[in-house]
Amino acid sequence: MRSARTVATVALLGLVTACAYLPDPPAPVPTSVVPSVAPVPTAAADGSQLSPDGFDAAQRMAVRIRNIGCGALSTGSGFALDEHTLVTNRHVVADSAELQLSTYDGRDVAAEAASTAGLADLAVVRTVDALPAAPVLADTDPQVGDPVTVVGYPLGRQLTVTDGRVVGAVTDPLHANLGEVLVTDAPVEPGSSGSAALDAEGRVIGVVYAKNADDMSFLVPVSTLRAMLGDDTAFAPAPTCG
Amino acid sequence: MTGPSGAFPDPGHPRPDPPVSSPTAPLPPGWAGPAASHAPGTPLPPHTPAAPPPRRVSRPTVVLAVVLAAVLVTCGLVGWRLWTTTQAWEETAADWESLARTHGEQLAQTEAELEATTGELEATRAQLATAQARITELADEKAQLGDTTAAQQQLADYQQRVSQAAGQVATALANCIDGQERLIGYLQDAASYAEADLARFRADVERVCGAATDANAALQSELSR
Numbered sequence: 001m002r003s004a005r006t007v008a009t010v011a012l013l014g015l016v017t018a019c020a021y022l023p024d025p026p027a028p029v030p031t032s033v034v035p036s037v038a039p040v041p042t043a044a045a046d047g048s049q050l051s052p053d054g055f056d057a058a059q060r061m062a063v064r065i066r067n068i069g070c071g072a073l074s075t076g077s078g079f080a081l082d083e084h085t086l087v088t089n090r091h092v093v094a095d096s097a098e099l100q101l102s103t104y105d106g107r108d109v110a111a112e113a114a115s116t117a118g119l120a121d122l123a124v125v126r127t128v129d130a131l132p133a134a135p136v137l138a139d140t141d142p143q144v145g146d147p148v149t150v151v152g153y154p155l156g157r158q159l160t161v162t163d164g165r166v167v168g169a170v171t172d173p174l175h176a177n178l179g180e181v182l183v184t185d186a187p188v189e190p191g192s193s194g195s196a197a198l199d200a201e202g203r204v205i206g207v208v209y210a211k212n213a214d215d216m217s218f219l220v221p222v223s224t225l226r227a228m229l230g231d232d233t234a235f236a237p238a239p240t241c242g
Numbered sequence: 243m244t245g246p247s248g249a250f251p252d253p254g255h256p257r258p259d260p261p262v263s264s265p266t267a268p269l270p271p272g273w274a275g276p277a278a279s280h281a282p283g284t285p286l287p288p289h290t291p292a293a294p295p296p297r298r299v300s301r302p303t304v305v306l307a308v309v310l311a312a313v314l315v316t317c318g319l320v321g322w323r324l325w326t327t328t329q330a331w332e333e334t335a336a337d338w339e340s341l342a343r344t345h346g347e348q349l350a351q352t353e354a355e356l357e358a359t360t361g362e363l364e365a366t367r368a369q370l371a372t373a374q375a376r377i378t379e380l381a382d383e384k385a386q387l388g389d390t391t392a393a394q395q396q397l398a399d400y401q402q403r404v405s406q407a408a409g410q411v412a413t414a415l416a417n418c419i420d421g422q423e424r425l426i427g428y429l430q431d432a433a434s435y436a437e438a439d440l441a442r443f444r445a446d447v448e449r450v451c452g453a454a455t456d457a458n459a460a461l462q463s464e465l466s467r
Contacts, residue, residue, distance in 0.1 A: 010312075022327065025326075025327055025331075026331050028334075029334055029337035033341065034345070054371075066385075066388060066392060071400065072396075073393050075385075100392070102385055105378075106380055156385070158378050
């Protein structure tokens, strides 16, 4: 009898052990398996930046400048530095009786005062109305081979975006700037003077001011622009013809 | 594989117990064994078989029976548990399938809505691109009109300056001519006037004519611009 009891005990233990190895009953099925917080999809990597009207920041910061002189009329380009300041070339705003500004979408912006730099072909214009957008200045000058994008109004016509690369740095052939200037193969035309030259991240790396017969464009490097903006005495009221 | 054969006992079949017989008297010589029937004349004592001893169930049999019972009970319990668990899993699987179908329908509907929305988005993008191009064109047209207006304003200003200068030249020349005619008349009757008055009048006429000359120079300068 004792062995039978032992066998029964062993069998009971075996039963318990076997039950322990059996799969558990399934958990109740939830009513929904949709997560309460869905992962946010990443934005499309096409480089486009959202804006109120679909124009990208490079276009929104561009400004068309009409220089009404004394018996002369010329056009140039510029770009916003902040909400009420734009940067262009000295020769774009020089000898003017009136400056007329317009944005990428044709809105007129009243100009308040223009100042020109003595040591570089640069000028700043204060505006009464707010400018749509302003870019960021790059920290350093670009290297040879870096891509460059020029946004401006060649020949005073439509706003145009052209691409190229930095070819090199030379002493200013026009002797309008102190120090070296950048040479790029981005196509520009008369009227492109004052256009912003942007790097791949949309930062300003220079200001277009000239071109040569080989269709090479010349830029005032951003380091010169930063130096001029950082010097309170660098700019003086622009000469007028009136 | 088969089991051993030959003289070995078959383990699957219990060996039968040897036959139990009662002791008998020794057989006389010449007898080979019991005959099929008793010989007449020799009564034999009645044969009374001995009662068999009580069969005792062996201990391994009991153990095996208990083990078998325990195994059967265990199998029954495990089977019941498996059956209930299977039932629960079947119900759960059905619920999951229902839930999956529900979400599948929702996914299909969402995909259809996404496709429609994507189509609308593409159309909207195309419209936006067209609108942007039109805005740029309109901005350019406005700028060109502004340039034309500014140029025409400059031309109007120039023509106004030229006209004004020409008018001043004409007026000055008329005054000059008038003064010179009057001076000629005075000189023809010089005896009637004081010489000092004639000299002063001559100086005035020369000043007026000088002004006409200056106005003409200004006009020529304006025309040369």
